[in-house]
Amino acid sequence: MSPPLVQAVGLRKAFGSPRRPVPVLDGVDVTLAEGEVLALLGPNGAGKTTTVRILTTLLRPDGGTATVAGHDVVRDAPRVREVISLTGQYAAVDEKQTGRENLAMMGRLAHLPRRAVRGRVADLLDAFDLADAADRRVDTYSGGMRRRLDLAAGLLARPRVMFLDEPTTGLDPRSRQTMWEVVRQVVADGTSLFLTTQYLEEADQLADRVALVDDGRVVAEGAPSGLKRRVGDAAVELTFAAADDARRAAGALDLPVTGEPGAAGEARRPDGASGEGPAAGRALRVPTDGSVAHVRDVLAAIVAAGVEPERWEVREPTLDDVFLALTGHTARTRGRADDPAPADGRAADRATVEEVAA
């Protein structure tokens, strides 16, 4: 069997001063097969971008090794750069050049034959729905158009593997949908894709395989279907007046009682920190497809058991739910790489979706 297109083993990286290093990657292992789409899913500060920067030769790891198409990202960086393209979180295009000028410049820098550049640029502008805006300066573009142009710039030389760092962060839902369509086309065209995202839905929409990153490590990985099976499409969240009521309702539905933050009626904490909220022990989370019939059945079963919930809501699963389902705790978010949370114990041992689910 040929080695994976991308292979990282035990990547470590710390920022900060040598005397007070701030670890960001703590032994990341990850692979990408030829033709595959991998999503690195995790909260801000988990180490997703740092991993991508190492794999795209922008950053040297402190420890561990990584290869792309068999070339070491440190020793053979020039050869790695021949087969990759990177589209980062911030559009890497010149605002004061037009879309066409940006692409033509990138085409020349990608060392395409001079005569091929013009045609390739026109094709990509068409394919990415930018033909009408091609001769306008990029500072007149919307956020979605910039991202598409950025993506097109990365495709001029037909990379074997494309790295997309949070391609839709900050985009409105419609632009996000458009971006997904474009990315699917890139994949259909035969490009392998290494994607990072904070959005469960994005990973589900695009990826063949998801690697969950938390606090500088891959803590779980598996197919998105496995993730979805475990987490559910959505959940009915119920809060009861007393823990006893919750237990009886849970018994009726054959489910465990939960008290995670984000349970019904609780304010969601944006930092995702865990803690014993007022709803601890009184909340119940029931996976649902969101249909009226199912929600009615759930409520009917609870009422039939003789308890009445205080409050209820239907909620789409969040990144927190994924972490909770797969690792038993919420993500230990770091606001910034240089502002670490205290090291309060290690993440759960690496596990596959199936193992955690079992």
Added chain:
Amino acid sequence: MSAPTLPAPSAAGLPRPTAAPRPGRHLLTDTSAMVGRSLRLVRRDPDELLLAFVLPVMIMLLFVYVFGGAIAVGTEYVTYATPGIILLCAGYGASNTAIAVEQDMSGGIMDRFRSMPVASATVLVGHVVASVVKNLVTTAVVLGVAYAIGFRADASPLEWLGAVGTIAAYVLAITCVATCIGVLVRSPAAAGGFGFVMLFLPYVSSAFVPPETMPSWLRGFAENQPLTPIIETVRGLLVGLGPDGAPVGDLGPTAALALGWCAGIVVVFLGAAAWAFARRRRG
């Protein structure tokens, strides 16, 4: 939007690279693409272009009409001061390269360049070339205004060539310093700080008043700082006057000193910029 269709691989006709890349194989392509980029960016920055043209003209008028009447240099003040004003404006314009370089260093585009099989340091070459071109154009504007208000050069074509060459060397030297600063600093404000230095450094030279009128502690600096021989060379070539406003004799040693300073600055700061560029990794 309808589902986009990517151009088919066969239609694109671009085989994926298989051969080992040879560093520098595409150096000329990379450089010319980067120079083209920087020139376009300079042309399309209206604020900076306005500043590049208006500021020199304002300084020119200020010196000749406001201060000039009160400064006795033994000749028409516009004749004495024009070479210094040219270098003040060119130096300030060149210093703005620091801002452009800093923007590139902290923006996403540098990540793209570095992740491509590109000699990414050529991005700096692009900025340097664009700066020299831009500031020679500004110099022409300043000279035009100077002529309009009474400046007259007394130079042979060869002397003109020498003066323009010296100005170009000076612009190149200051651009290299600015490039190095742009690579090193981490904020636009810090990059802009160099412009401040270049706006004031020429005053403590023989650009606007003869250094012998300064207190002795300052005179030592004014007579020996690099700008003085550069200004003396340009003034000597264009109008044949020395720092005291009297006709100048042999320019050779001054010109050699001027070019020596420029060459030294270029070598040291371009080297430092390249060194810092290779080592800078954004966190």
